[in-house]
Each structure stands twice: as C-alpha cells, then as structure tokens.
Amino acid sequence: xxxxxxxxxxxxxxxxxxxxxxxxxxxxxxxxxxxxxxxxxxxxxxxxxxxxxxxxxxxxxxxxxxxxxxxxxxxxxxxxxxxxxxxxxxxxxxxxxxxxxxxxxxxxxxxxxxxxxxxxxxxxxxxxxxxxxxxxxxxxxxxxxxxxxxxxxxxxxxxxxxxxxxxxxxxxxxxxxxxxxxxxxxxxxxxxxxxxxxxxxxxxxxxxxxxxxxxxxxxxxxxxxxxxxxxxxxxxxxxxxxxxxxxxxxxxxxxxxxxxxxxxxxxxxxxxxxxxxxxxxxxxxxxxxxxxxxxxxxxxxxxxxxxxxxxxxxxxxxxxxxxxxxxxxxxxxxxxxxxxxxxxxxxxxxxxxxxxxxxxxxxxxxxxxxxxxxxxxxxxxxxxxxxxxxxxxxxxxxxxxxxxxxxxxxxxxxxxxxxxxxxxxxxxxxxxxxxxxxxxxxx
Numbered sequence: 510x511x512x513x514x515x516x517x518x519x520x521x522x523x524x525x526x527x528x529x530x531x532x533x534x535x536x537x538x539x540x541x542x543x544x545x546x547x548x549x550x551x552x553x554x555x556x557x558x559x560x561x562x563x564x565x566x567x568x569x570x571x572x573x574x575x576x577x578x579x580x581x582x583x584x585x586x587x588x589x590x591x592x593x594x595x596x597x598x599x600x601x602x603x604x605x606x607x608x609x610x611x612x613x614x615x616x617x618x619x620x621x622x623x624x625x626x627x628x629x630x631x632x633x634x635x636x637x638x639x640x641x642x643x644x645x646x647x648x649x650x651x652x653x654x655x656x657x658x659x660x661x662x663x664x665x666x667x668x669x670x671x672x673x674x675x676x677x678x679x680x681x682x683x684x685x686x687x688x689x690x691x692x693x694x695x696x697x698x699x700x701x702x703x704x705x706x707x708x709x710x711x712x713x714x715x716x717x718x719x720x721x722x723x724x725x726x727x728x729x730x731x732x733x734x735x736x737x738x739x740x741x742x743x744x745x746x747x748x749x750x751x752x753x754x755x756x757x758x759x760x761x762x763x764x765x766x767x768x769x770x771x772x773x774x775x776x777x778x779x780x781x782x783x784x785x786x787x788x789x790x791x792x793x794x795x796x797x798x799x800x801x802x803x804x805x806x807x808x809x810x811x812x813x814x815x816x817x818x819x820x821x822x823x824x825x826x827x828x829x830x831x832x833x834x835x836x837x838x839x840x841x842x843x844x845x846x847x848x849x850x851x852x853x854x855x856x857x858x859x860x861x862x863x864x865x866x867x868x869x870x871x872x873x874x875x876x877x878x879x880x881x882x883x884x885x886x887x888x889x890x891x892x893x894x895x896x897x898x899x900x901x902x903x904x905x906x907x908x909x910x911x912x913x914x915x916x917x918x919x920x921x922x923x924x925x926x927x928x929x930x931x932x933x934x935x936x937x938x939x940x941x942x943x944x945x946x947x948x949x950x951x952x
Contacts, residue, residue: 520602520612523583524705525659527623527646528596533634534653540625543638545590554643558586563645565600565626567607573628574644582607585645598623598646600659611648615661622652623659680744681707684737685714694718805869812872813855819879820848826913840886844879851875887916895920 530542548554557563564581587599600623602608615621629641652658681697688694694715701708827841854872887907895901900920907916 518604520604520608521661521663522602523600523623523659523661525597526595526656527588527598527659528625528657529654530594530596536653537634539635541635541638542590542594544636544641545596547638547641548643549588549590561586565645565647567611567648569624569626569647569649573626574642580607581605582611583648600646620658621648622650623657624649624652678707680737680740681711685710687737688714689718691715691718808869809855813852816848816851816855816876820845823848829913844882847875847879851879887911891916891920
C-alpha cells in the first residue's frame with residue numbers, strides 16, 4: 510500500500526481473494542489452476558501489470574475485451590496463486606468519475622465483490638487455458654465466487670499521516686532482517702493490512718525466526734530493535750518538519766490564489782457590468798425593430814387586401830367580357846400576373862423585415878404600374894365602346910375606380926356626335942347590333 514498512498518490519484522486499494530480454482534463458480538464455469546498459471550507466466554501479463562493495462566469497471570461491460578479508459582475505476586497491480594489454488598489480487602481505486610462514485614458507495618457501506626473478465630473457448634464446463642485472453646477484474650455486487658470480496662483500504666488524505674506511514678514502511682524494509690522477536694513482529698504486523706507487501710515481508714521474517722533453534726534475544730538484537738525504533742522516531746521528526754514546511758508553502762499558495770481570485774472577481778464583475786449594458790442596448794434595439802416590423806406588417810396587410818380587391822375587379826371584368834379579343838385576354842392575364850407578383854412580394858416581405866422599405870417601394874411601383882395598365886385598358890375599352898356607339902370620347906372623364914357598368918352608362922348617355930346609326934360597321938372586326946338595351950358590342 511505504500512506506493513499507492515504516495516499517489517494522489519489513488520483513492521485506496523482493494524486486496525484479497527479474487528478467485529478459487531478448486532470450485533465451480535456460480536455461473537457454472539470452472540477456471541482451473543492451469544488457466545491462472547498460463548496468465549501469470551505470459552509476457553503479456555508482465556507488460557500489462559507494469560503498464561497497469563488491466564483496468565476494471567463498475568460491473569462487467571458488455572464486451573469482455575473492453576478497453577474503455579474513461580469508464581474505468583480500478584487497475585490491477587498484482588495477482589498470485591497459492592498452493593491451495595486460491596487466487597489473490599490487489600487493485601488501486603482510481604480517482605476517476607466512476608472511481609469517486611465507488612469510493613462514495615464504499616464509505617456508505619456498500620460491499621463490492623470482484624469478478625474476473627476475459628474471453629476464451631469453453632470445453633465442457635471448463636475454460637480452455639490455451640485460448641483464454643485475460644483482461645482483468647471488475648467490481649460487482651454479486652461475485653461468481655462467494656469469497657471474492659476483497660478488503661478496501663482507503664488512501665489517507667492527511668499529508669502528515671501519509672508521511673508517517675511512508676517512514677514506517679521504509680524503516681521496516683530497511684531493518685527487518687535485524688528483528689528477531691516474533692512478538693515484536695506481531696505488534697508491527699498489526700499496523701498493516703494482511704495483503705500488503707509489508708505484512709507479507711514481516712510474515713516471512715517471522716517464519717524464518719520460528720525455524721531457528723533458539724528464540725533468545727541477545728544484546729545486539731535488542732540494540733538493533735532499539736536502533737530501528739530510534740531511527741523511526743528520527744524519520745518521523747524529520748517528516749514532521751517537512752510537513753510543517755509543506756503546510757507553510759500551501760498556506761502561501763492559498764493566499765496567492767485568494768489574491769488572484771479576488772482580482773478575477775473584480776475583472777469578472779466589470780465585464781459583467783459591460784455585458785449587462787450591451788444587453789440592455791440590444792434589448793432596446795430589438796424592441797424598436799419589433800415595433801417597426803409590426804407597423805410594416807400592418808401596411809403590407811393593407812396593401813395585400815387592396816391588391817386582392819383589384820384582382821377581384823379584374824376577374825369580374827373578365828367574367829363579363831370573356832368574348833372580347835385575344836388582346837384583351839392578354840392584357841387581363843398580364844394584369845393578373847402583376848397582381849400575383851405583388852401579392853407574392855408582399856408575403857415575402859413578412860420573411861425579410863429588414864428589407865421592408867425597399868420592398869414597399871417596389872410594391873408601390875408595381876401597384877402604380879397595375880393602376881396605369883388598368884386606366885389604359887379602361888380608356889382603350891371606353892374609346893372602342895364610344896366609337897362603336899358613335900359617341901365622342903374626348904370630353905369624358907374616366908377614373909380608375911369606375912366600374913364597367915358605370916363606364917357603359919356614361920358613354921351610352923353621351924350625345925351621338927358622329928351621327929352613326931346602329932348596326933353599322935365602325936372598324937375592322939367590330940359592329941354594333943341594336944338589341945333591346947342598345948349596348949351589345951360584338952367583336
């Protein structure tokens with residue numbers, strides 16, 4: 510655990526039994542000793558352990574060969590198999606989003622099991638050792654092996670405790686050969702996790718001591734233990750001094766960070782004030798354009814209604830005079846086309862509010878053109894109708910709002926200045942028949 514607690518990106522470690530090659534797991538599979546020994550003997554395993562490639566997830570992923578780094582929460586750092594066929598492993602809990610979730614759940618009392626992940630052929634109910642591809646272990650709620658529930662050891666976040674722990678680990682590693690008391694080893698062992706490297710080293714030393722013929726402790730050995738204790742105290746004192754210096758550095762860093770934060774807040778407040786002023790101006794400008802848009806929309810709506818009225822009048826004139834010449838049909842069709850263009854342009858104006866002024870001018874010009882065309886048509890029609898009746902047209906006043914009936918009544922009521930009797934041909938292709946009403950014109 511000593512290496513893990515040095516790394517601030519490790520939230521803790523899991524250590525314990527991971528698999529039992531002697532039993533069939535709850536999934537009905539036998540993972541034999543040969544499977545594990547093949548894995549441990551492979552070059553791929555050695556490289557994977559050194560590079561920490563054996564990532565684990567919270568729950569098994571769908572793909573057993575998954576290598577989704579962003580969702581990993583643990584990485585395997587060691588695996589071994591005992592003579593009794595039980596597999597033990599050690600894992601670091603990573604400071605990743607999923608790792609922090611696991612740490613929170615662990616602290617809330619959730620107990621996680623460990624489950625192996627890989628792919629290979631199944632022969633009967635056994636995994637084929639030659640085809641098995643090992644990819645690590647995952648944290649699960651219901652492990653396939655009932656005893657595969659590793660112990661969790663949280664990494665300390667207290668720099669002083671971490672420094673002291675590192676000093677103790679270093680002292681044990683340096684002076685372990687000088688310890689010849691089983692009782693002393695038992696006391697030291699109680700400070701370490703059973704699956705830690707230090708615990709295992711102390712256990713091996715205890716076995717060596719017990720195998721000796723005598724357990725008498727001479728003065729040199731007592732001195733060695735005393736030296737170990739004094740050296741540990743010296744190391745702890747040195748570490749305390751370093752921790753005080755570290756705390757002072759951190760205090761100065763925090764103070765500098767607070768000053769920077771204060772400056773950032775002032776700058777941010779100034780920028781936010783400028784943004785609010787700009788935003789208020791933008792809102793006012795938007796409201797102004799909105800008012801102009803509504804006014805222009807109303808004008809466009811009125812223009813569209815006026816255009817529709819003219820179109821209705823033209824359609825009525827066409828219905829009453831559908832026997833007139835192709836020239837009249839062409840003129841009316843042209844007028845209707847112009848009106849449609851005007852209506853289409855008016856509708857397009859609703860989609861381009863910024864161009865309302867220019868489009869309104871164009872529509873007004875087109876409308877004036879339509880009115881001019883309509884007046885020209887009325888004058889031509891009145892001229893033809895007046896000549897057909899033998900009436901002088903020069904003195905007559907015609908307006909664009911005058912209907913066809915009004916125009917006919919005005920011309921029929923005028924004096925016959927050219928003294929031409931009805932039913933007489935007045936021009937090529939036109940003559941007047943004297944019917945009951947005296948107003949039928951045939952072209």
